[in-house]
Amino acid sequence: MPSIPHLSVSLLLLLVTACANGFSEEKKLLHSEILKDEAVARLFELGKVSDSEEFLERTFQSAASVRAGSLIRRWMEDAGLQTWVDQMGNVHGRHEGLNPREKALLMGSHLDTVIDAGVFDGALGIITALSALKVLKIKGMLGNLKRPVEVIAFSDEEGVRFQSTFLGSAAIAGVLPVSTLQVHDKSGVTVQGSLRMNSIDISEENLLQLKYDPESVYGYVEVHIEQGPVLENVGLPLGLVKGIAGQTRLKVTVKGTQGHAGTVPMKMRRDPMAGAAELIVLLESLCNQPESFLSYDGQCAASAAQSLAGSLVCTVGEISTWPSASNVIPGQVTFTVDIRAMDDLGREAIIYEFSNRIHQICDKRSVLCFVERKHDADAVACDAELSSKLRSAVYAAVGPLSDDELLDMPVLMSGAGHDAMAMSHLTKVAMLFVRCRSGISHSPAEHVLNDDVWAAGMALLEFLESLV
Ligand code: GLV
Numbered sequence: 441m442p443s444i445p446h447l448s449v450s451l452l453l454l455l456v457t458a459c460a461n462g463f464s465e466e467k468k469l470l471h472s473e474i475l476k477d478e479a480v481a482r483l484f485e486l487g488k489v490s491d492s493e494e495f496l497e498r499t500f501q502s503a504a505s506v507r508a509g510s511l512i513r514r515w516m517e518d519a520g521l522q523t524w525v526d527q528m529g530n531v532h533g534r535h536e537g538l539n540p541r542e543k544a545l546l547m548g549s550h551l552d553t554v555i556d557a558g559v560f561d562g563a564l565g566i567i568t569a570l571s572a573l574k575v576l577k578i579k580g581m582l583g584n585l586k587r588p589v590e591v592i593a594f595s596d597e598e599g600v601r602f603q604s605t606f607l608g609s610a611a612i613a614g615v616l617p618v619s620t621l622q623v624h625d626k627s628g629v630t631v632q633g634s635l636r637m638n639s640i641d642i643s644e645e646n647l648l649q650l651k652y653d654p655e656s657v658y659g660y661v662e663v664h665i666e667q668g669p670v671l672e673n674v675g676l677p678l679g680l681v682k683g684i685a686g687q688t689r690l691k692v693t694v695k696g697t698q699g700h701a702g703t704v705p706m707k708m709r710r711d712p713m714a715g716a717a718e719l720i721v722l723l724e725s726l727c728n729q730p731e732s733f734l735s736y737d738g739q740c741a742a743s744a745a746q747s748l749a750g751s752l753v754c755t756v757g758e759i760s761t762w763p764s765a766s767n768v769i770p771g772q773v774t775f776t777v778d779i780r781a782m783d784d785l786g787r788e789a790i791i792y793e794f795s796n797r798i799h800q801i802c803d804k805r806s807v808l809c810f811v812e813r814k815h816d817a818d819a820v821a822c823d824a825e826l827s828s829k830l831r832s833a834v835y836a837a838v839g840p841l842s843d844d845e846l847l848d849m850p851v852l853m854s855g856a857g858h859d860a861m862a863m864s865h866l867t868k869v870a871m872l873f874v875r876c877r878s879g880i881s882h883s884p885a886e887h888v889l890n891d892d893v894w895a896a897g898m899a900l901l902e903f904l905e906s907l908v
């Protein structure tokens with residue numbers, strides 16, 4: 441989904457100038473082989489590791505995600521890191537640097553994908569971090585890092601298999617409820633069962649032990665494909681993230697009376713399919729024009745509608761019916777709802793309004809409706825100081841700028857969810873967005889220019905060198 445632009449004009453001018461300057465010849469020669477050629481080759485190699493032969497799909501603990509984890513682990517070793525896989529399937533690579541007791545910088549992104557995915561979402565953040573560290577290793581600087589640096593390839597950010605996103609990063613941040621281990625997928629396999637099938641024995645107790653001590657962590661930095669059109673529109677390869685929208689996922693079940701498509705008169709039907717259709721259109725109207733729905737009961741609701749303007753988006757991405765045959769009125773329909781907004785109270789107001797109206801519509805249609813809340817994550821603000829360091833690194837990577845010019849603040853709000861949301865419960869977070877073609881992602885058409893992969897790698901390298 442598109443990110444929301446908050447670009448200041450002066451920042452734009454600065455970045456345009458910086459990008460026009462390009463990288464210095466010396467940097468180009470030194471690093472393009474690893475930060476560009478090898479990084480791009482690895483993105484496409486990882487993009488081939490899929491559970492399907494026709495499209496890219498890697499969900500939590502699937503066979504392909506285990507293979508992807510092994511490949512990433514090899515690349516971590518190649519970058520000079522000590523590696524391990526934890527009990528939520530996260531793949532870690534760490535270098536202790538000069539002072540193992542110092543707070544560690546964490547970097548990374550997720551190794552899982554949506555169904556029919558592109559190759560950059562998640563993978564870009566893992567691979568650029570590893571490329572930057574590999575350059576440091578080649579330059580003999582890895583051992584000089586003033587603090588430990590750890591790259592984590594998180595096992596689940598998309599939440600496709602269990603509908604419960606951030607399984608990996610939330611465990612490390614210590615915010616994954618232990619009850620999540622018993623959540624099951626469509627075929628009845630639990631989170632715990634899926635790990636056990638891959639010989640990872642997780643109990644409630646060792647889930648709690650996965651939490652990092654906040655005192656041992658300096659911050660978390662994530663590079664990610666923008667997934668929106670803003671950077672392409674302004675002609676820039678990189679942008680900083682100011683904040684990430686909050687999100688809620690619901691599962692709505694509508695139960696009616698199963699029957700024969702040819703014999704039950706229209707007036708006598710309790711059809712959950714038509715009911716679900718009405719609810720889905722209601723959701724669309726509500727999110728298109730929250731002010732028309734929320735402003736009727738006073739000032740408070742009106743201000744909620746106002747604060748949602750511009751960032752509220754609602755999606756029904758998955759629907760299933762039983763028994764799903766063309767000559768049968770279904771007995772049951774379930775669909776998912778994904779609601780996102782920068783304003784957490786506004787998002788709650790939408791959920792409240794939607795739930796109330798669901799029950800009115802279902803009563804009117806004499807069908808039974810249930811709404812389950814599957815996932816919630818509040819909006820997150822990126823840390824100003826860490827972001828400022830990352831911004832300096834971006835400028836240093838794409839062209840020199842004076843200190844004064846660095847005062848300007850970034851940049852983009854993210855409508856997409858990221859592991860940084862979960863990690864913000866543990867430590868300060870900052871994110872760098874990389875331009876993507878036509879703003880398309882969650883699609884095989886997702887594309888990042890080779891030079892932009894390189895620019896992101898250069899920025900991370902500069903960032904890491906500031907720690908040396
Ligand atoms: C992940 O990409 C999400 O925003 O759902």
Ligand code: MN
Binds near residue numbers: 554561598882
């Ligand atoms: Mn995604």
Ligand code: MN
Binds near residue numbers: 550561562664858
């Ligand atoms: Mn992602």
